[in-house]
Amino acid sequence: MRSLFGLLRKEALHIIRDKRTLTVLLLLPVIQVVIFGYAIRTDVDNVRLAVVDPAPDEMTLRLRSRFTAAAVFRTVAVLPNEAPLERLFQKGAAQAALIIEPRFAEHLARGIPARILIITDATDPNTGSTIQGYAERVVQQFEREVRANAGVLQIVPQARLRFNPTAESKNLFVPGLMAFILTIISSLMTAITITREKETGTMETLLVSPLRPWQIIVGKVAPYLALGFISIVGVLLEARLIFRVPIRGSLVLLLAEGLLFILVSLALGVLISARTSNQRVAMLGALVGTMLPTMILSGFIFPIESMPAVLRYLSNIIPARWFVVIARGIMLKGIGLGYLWQETAILVFMALFLLVVSTRSFSERLE
Amino acid sequence: MSEVPVRVERLVKRFGETVAVNEVSFSVEQGELFGFIGPDGAGKTTIFRTLATLLIPDSGSATVLGKDVVKDLWDIRPRLGYMAGRFSLYPDLSVEENVRFYASVFGTTIAAEYERIKPIYSQLEPFKHRRAGALSGGMKQKLALSCALVHRPELLLLDEPTTGVDAVSRREFWDLLAQLKAGGLTIVVSTPYMDEADRCDRVALIAGGKILATDTPTAITRSFDRPLLSVRAADRYRALLALRGFEHTHTVFPFGEVLHYTDKRSDRNAAAIAREVGEFMAGKGFDADVKPIPASIEDTFMERLA
Amino acid sequence: MTSGDLIIEAKDLTRTFGSFTAVDHITFDVHRGEVFGFLGANGAGKTTAIRMLIGLLAPTSGHATVAGFDIARESEKVKQAIGYMSQKFSLYEDLTVRENAALYGGIYGLTDVQIRERTEEMLQRLKFEHAANERVRAIPLGWRQKLAFSVSLLHRPPVVFLDEPTGGVDPITRRQFWELIYETAQGGTTVLVTTHYMDEAEYCDRVSIMVSGRIDALGTPSELKSEYGVGSIEDLFVRLARPAESAGSK
Numbered sequence: 001m002r003s004l005f006g007l008l009r010k011e012a013l014h015i016i017r018d019k020r021t022l023t024v025l026l027l028l029p030v031i032q033v034v035i036f037g038y039a040i041r042t043d044v045d046n047v048r049l050a051v052v053d054p055a056p057d058e059m060t061l062r063l064r065s066r067f068t069a070a071a072v073f074r075t076v077a078v079l080p081n082e083a084p085l086e087r088l089f090q091k092g093a094a095q096a097a098l099i100i101e102p103r104f105a106e107h108l109a110r111g112i113p114a115r116i117l118i119i120t121d122a123t124d125p126n127t128g129s130t131i132q133g134y135a136e137r138v139v140q141q142f143e144r145e146v147r148a149n150a151g152v153l154q155i156v157p158q159a160r161l162r163f164n165p166t167a168e169s170k171n172l173f174v175p176g177l178m179a180f181i182l183t184i185i186s187s188l189m190t191a192i193t194i195t196r197e198k199e200t201g202t203m204e205t206l207l208v209s210p211l212r213p214w215q216i217i218v219g220k221v222a223p224y225l226a227l228g229f230i231s232i233v234g235v236l237l238e239a240r241l242i243f244r245v246p247i248r249g250s251l252v253l254l255l256a257e258g259l260l261f262i263l264v265s266l267a268l269g270v271l272i273s274a275r276t277s278n279q280r281v282a283m284l285g286a287l288v289g290t291m292l293p294t295m296i297l298s299g300f301i302f303p304i305e306s307m308p309a310v311l312r313y314l315s316n317i318i319p320a321r322w323f324v325v326i327a328r329g330i331m332l333k334g335i336g337l338g339y340l341w342q343e344t345a346i347l348v349f350m351a352l353f354l355l356v357v358s359t360r361s362f363s364e365r366l367e
Numbered sequence: 368m369s370e371v372p373v374r375v376e377r378l379v380k381r382f383g384e385t386v387a388v389n390e391v392s393f394s395v396e397q398g399e400l401f402g403f404i405g406p407d408g409a410g411k412t413t414i415f416r417t418l419a420t421l422l423i424p425d426s427g428s429a430t431v432l433g434k435d436v437v438k439d440l441w442d443i444r445p446r447l448g449y450m451a452g453r454f455s456l457y458p459d460l461s462v463e464e465n466v467r468f469y470a471s472v473f474g475t476t477i478a479a480e481y482e483r484i485k486p487i488y489s490q491l492e493p494f495k496h497r498r499a500g501a502l503s504g505g506m507k508q509k510l511a512l513s514c515a516l517v518h519r520p521e522l523l524l525l526d527e528p529t530t531g532v533d534a535v536s537r538r539e540f541w542d543l544l545a546q547l548k549a550g551g552l553t554i555v556v557s558t559p560y561m562d563e564a565d566r567c568d569r570v571a572l573i574a575g576g577k578i579l580a581t582d583t584p585t586a587i588t589r590s591f592d593r594p595l596l597s598v599r600a601a602d603r604y605r606a607l608l609a610l611r612g613f614e615h616t617h618t619v620f621p622f623g624e625v626l627h628y629t630d631k632r633s634d635r636n637a638a639a640i641a642r643e644v645g646e647f648m649a650g651k652g653f654d655a656d657v658k659p660i661p662a663s664i665e666d667t668f669m670e671r672l673a
Numbered sequence: 674m675t676s677g678d679l680i681i682e683a684k685d686l687t688r689t690f691g692s693f694t695a696v697d698h699i700t701f702d703v704h705r706g707e708v709f710g711f712l713g714a715n716g717a718g719k720t721t722a723i724r725m726l727i728g729l730l731a732p733t734s735g736h737a738t739v740a741g742f743d744i745a746r747e748s749e750k751v752k753q754a755i756g757y758m759s760q761k762f763s764l765y766e767d768l769t770v771r772e773n774a775a776l777y778g779g780i781y782g783l784t785d786v787q788i789r790e791r792t793e794e795m796l797q798r799l800k801f802e803h804a805a806n807e808r809v810r811a812i813p814l815g816w817r818q819k820l821a822f823s824v825s826l827l828h829r830p831p832v833v834f835l836d837e838p839t840g841g842v843d844p845i846t847r848r849q850f851w852e853l854i855y856e857t858a859q860g861g862t863t864v865l866v867t868t869h870y871m872d873e874a875e876y877c878d879r880v881s882i883m884v885s886g887r888i889d890a891l892g893t894p895s896e897l898k899s900e901y902g903v904g905s906i907e908d909l910f911v912r913l914a915r916p917a918e919s920a921g922s923k
């Protein structure tokens with residue numbers, strides 16, 4: 001065991017002394033979460049609204065004020081007719097338009113359908129449909145108000161989105177983002193550290209020693225496990241404090257699952273580097289073999305349910321996909337191992353499998 | 368220990384199309400300082416890696432300390448000290464950390480082995496906190512040697528430990544090896560520097576994957592079968608070109624201050640040839656000092672190579 | 674050998690890195706057509722000095738001219754006027770010899786015609802036409818070094834710098850290489866060489882030995898040997914370098 005400790009101590013010294021890489025490792029997840037978190041927001045607010053109200057009166061004014069009251073819309077122009085709209089949209093001055101028909105109030109009072117037209121700039125279809133959705137809700141709310149005042153009783157189904165009442169995307173995002181960042185770091189770092197020894201020639205001497213391949217691997221992997229753990233803690237702190245993502249379930253379980261996930265990624269990194277002695281090839285392999293699949297197939301950005309069947313099956317072998325489910329479950333739903341044991345078991349199996357395979361492919365010789 | 372430290376029989380190793388080691392056979396005796404002398408690409412590193420159990424022979428056999436390098440690698444590795452040049456050091460770790468690491472890998476500590484490595488390690492101790500990357504070439508050699516010795520190996524394999532290092536450090540390194548050998552350690556070294564052959568008990572001259580000769584340095588030089596002359600003249604290059612024009616010249620090469628000349632004919636003795644060459648050179652306008660000399664390892668190597 | 678024309682002139686050339694003085698006020702000249710041996714232990718400052726002379730590193734103080742150009746102010750002109758070859762890197766392994774020649778020729782501003790002619794001439798002189806279209810990777814080391822040397826001369830520079838050009842090469846090829854050097858020098862090109870083979874030091878017209886950043890010996894091999902009363906340049910080297918060596922640091 002003394003040899004293993006010697007190896008661990010050496011790795012720790014390497015990591016601590018390599019100030020640049022250390023800074024990148026610790027800061028990168030933090031920086032990336034902030035950037036991604038703020039940048040990839042699919043929430044919308046401050047939507048620039050142009051209103052066409054040819055015959056303003058008390059009703060239309062009330063309708064208009066409902067739009068702005070929600071703070072989701074911001075009126076940037078009030079027009080007597082539709083003519084200037086086209087140019088406003090083209091310039092980008094307006095993202096949405098509310099067109100109220102001239103006899104709005106009159107039709108409402110007489111029980112005839114009163115029409116309004118909501119036009120949305122859908123060059124970005126995602127935002128377009130979100131804005132559309134908001135607008136419709138505002139109108140529905142207005143309609144209920146009007147009806148209630150008229151004294152007609154109606155049962156209005158309430159729709160509330162459970163667990164994510166404001167449907168804020170960041171709650172969905174942050175767990176996925178965690179997985180993404182940890183994958184890159186763990187696989188990448190392990191791949192780099194092993195191939196670097198091969199490139200400098202020190203691996204040769206390690207191989208000739210009584211150290212068995214599994215000991216070399218453990219010695220290499222363990223310090224990055226610790227480093228990855230620090231990263232998770234950093235990301236969670238950030239998620240909690242800056243983004244206010246809730247952690248409704250057990251923090252301990254979350255950290256444990258995080259460690260498990262890092263282990264899987266580290267094992268992947270070892271596997272990648274076992275087959276090459278070139279740092280650059282290893283880096284490329286880690287990026288392509290882990291980052292891309294994680295980005296696309298883990299459910300972090302694109303929902304798995306909407307993928308074609310082939311990709312859905314493929315996503316099952318991406319470790320991040322399972323971790324995203326686990327993390328979202330613990331953070332947003334507050335569930336525990338009772339519900340998550342299957343996903344956890346899959347990760348455990350992956351970890352064991354990858355560790356065994358990578359150890360086997362790590363030759364005890366130069367060839 | 369009754370087994371021969373190293374025995375290699377008809378070793379062959381190929382890498383793709385290239386035959387790096389081509390039917391090499393040799394053995395190393397207990398307590399010997401054995402040298403592999405040859406240029407880059409001769410196959411030295413491949414042989415060493417095979418002995419260190421890092422490569423598997425394509426054919427032939429190799430045993431180290433009585434154990435087969437293919438089947439018994441885990442028996443050999445703890446008893447072997449192997450250093451591939453100075454590239455086995457961690458440049459961002461200090462001198463002490465490097466030695467301590469290698470000690471720990473073999474299950475021991477610096478303290479436990481201090482007395483044994485002291486002759487070498489004591490020269491490093493004043494710098495023990497310095498990063499290995501910041502050491503001079505000579506110091507790196509000594510560090511590599513300390514790391515290879517710290518676990519009390521029975522056999523030391525050093526692959527080109529003196530390459531790229533200046534003449535002074537090289538001398539000092541060989542002094543250290545002589546000391547170690549005096550203590551009973553068996554050492555196998557490879558080097559491209561011909562003059563280092565004389566510091567070994569026995570050497571194998573190697574080029575292009577084949578061994579040209581294996582014997583003591585003296586016996587090898589004695590095997591040089593032609594008369595050898597040294598020709599000293601003022602304008603060496605012109606003298607060289609002139610001698611090339613001599614009808615009986617077999618080879619003529621620069622050797623430091625002088626030229627070394629060998630003759631095509633096998634029926635003259637050295638003194639006679641020396642006179643002839645002297646006259647020839649005088650005729651060409653050179654005031655040349657020509658005399659027979661004993662062959663060096665380098666002369667022998669070049670003759671075998673050609 | 675010497676025609677009174679100074680190709681390299683260095684006066685009090687100095688280079689420091691922070692508090693460490695790598696090159697300490699060195700002064701020396703090299704004449705046109707000379708073969709000059711630039712010796713020293715690892716860490717003595719040779720590499721730094723050479724980097725300054727070939728225009729890669731600016732001096733901290735002092736000055737030097739190479740082929741008439743000031744190394745501090747006209748470093749780009751210096752680079753155009755010299756040839757350079759080192760043990761660590763000579764030719765691109767993925768390219769053939771002809772492609773390497775075309776590459777270097779192009780970099781140094783030769784026309785296609787010039788490149789073609791000079792490449793053929795070089796291949797004929799070395800008797801290497803048969804393998805001119807081989808990838809360098811497949812060519813044995815000894816040949817690579819000779820070819821690299823010739824390629825570095827394609828643009829006919831007045832001076833060429835060789836950094837341990839014969840490292841690891843077999844003894845016959847080493848000497849053939851030195852014959853190439855002699856031939857080149859005879860043609861008027863100045864050659865500055867560094868080497869760890871002490872016998873090669875004897876081949877030079879003059880040598881300098883650097884110790885701890887300073888030049889401790891400068892002269893022809895015979896002058897130096899009689900001055901210090903030693904039998905070989907190696908003995909001289911040992912005598913000069915040993916006191917510094919025990920300090921053991923860069």
